[in-house]
Amino acid sequence: MDIVTSPRIEAMVFDAMFTLLLAKGSRRKMMAKIFLKHLRRIAKRLGIKFRPSKGFARRLMRITKRVREATPPTQDYGRDWSRVNRRIAAEMLGVSEELVLMEEGLAIHQEVLSDPDHYEVPRNIREMLKLAKKLGFRLAIASNQNEADLLPMLAKHKIGDFFEKVLCSDKLGICKPDPDFFKRAYAEIGVASESVCYIGNSIRNDLSAAWIGSRVVLIDYDGGLKINETGGGLYLVKVVRNIEELCDWLGEQAKSPIKGPAKASDAAVSRRAVNE
Known part of the structure; x- marks a missing residue:
């Protein structure tokens, strides 16, 4: 497996549904x-x-x-x-x-x-977002959700104010998993793709952020995520089980760049890894 070194992460960009907001x-x-x-x-x-x-x-x-x-x-x-x-x-x-x-x-x-x-926020989500801001990460959301639906949800659950940008597919004019969705979102935020970590829950929708050079963290709340190493251009994806593990990982990234997979939960994946 190739070892990849990426620039220090500047921005954490989140998916919304079933990542920040759970059923x-x-x-x-x-x-x-x-x-x-x-x-x-x-x-x-x-x-x-x-x-x-x-x-x-x-x-x-x-x-x-x-x-x-x-x-x-x-x-x-x-x-x-x-x-x-x-x-x-x-x-x-x-x-x-x-x-x-x-x-x-x-x-x-x-x-x-x-x-x-129908939704609630994961346990410790606000603490995680506070930690990310304290560590100096810029925070934004890039979602396939419609803006008119998502903004009230974020407000009701009191997490909207953590994010400097909330970018939705209906305003961007493009949807995940198209890699151009992420390019447009990052352009709106004003950050290079190589300096972004995209945090989601779906291989189908979220993995393509890695195709343009971003790091990807998938939160596997249900323990059923399957990522295959299928050959071709490999990208590093970090899989965590909950918000607590994400907090630990954030602390690590604030100190140093990402340097390849350090644990079994790190996986190399390709464009053909489309299991959900």
């Missing part, structure tokens, strides 16, 4: 609750009977993962999720996709990402 209870339970409500509405419109089977939440997450991986992203994040949710709903109801309206898929997406009451 209350669990993501699976939140998604199951929202989908169940919308599936009942769709079934009623179609005049069909719908009763959730045993293991509904587990089946929903399994179908979601498969459908999402089979749906290539475009530059319209809301429409992408509308298509995904439409296909999920059709499969869960046992009907053809054409019977589920695009606006019904979009309604699911909007409820998942726009209701602050």
Whole structure:
């Protein structure tokens, strides 16, 4: 494995959803609750009977993962999720996709990402952000979320004031995982990509920050993240399990540049590492 030395990190740029803002209870339970409500509405419109089977939440997450991986992203994040949710709903109801309206898929997406009451912040998140600022890191957010939805969430959970910039895909005009999303965000912040550490939770969306020279930290809250070494251009990615580990890592980076993987949780990954 190649050892990579990068410049000292100047800015910490965060993903928002499921990184700074976590589903209350669990993501699976939140998604199951929202989908169940919308599936009942769709079934009623179609005049069909719908009763959730045993293991509904587990089946929903399994179908979601498969459908999402089979749906290539475009530059319209809301429409992408509308298509995904439409296909999920059709499969869960046992009907053809054409019977589920695009606006019904979009309604699911909007409820998942726009209701602050579905979310909470991770334990010690404010302490971590205070530490990062104390250590001299600039803080910003770059998210696929819409600005009109994200800003109220940050305000409700009292973390918005920590960030000098909150950059959303609807304003940037481009979405993750396109590497140009990160280029535009960093240009807005006024920082070179090599001096940024991007902190997220998704290989699918967040890993491409490494393709333009940024360090990437993925927070694996659920312990299910899988990163493969698949060959090609390798990039270093740090995986941490929680905010406490991120705090420890921040302290290390404030003292010295990153010098390759020091622990088993460091992984070399490539552009083809697309597991989520």
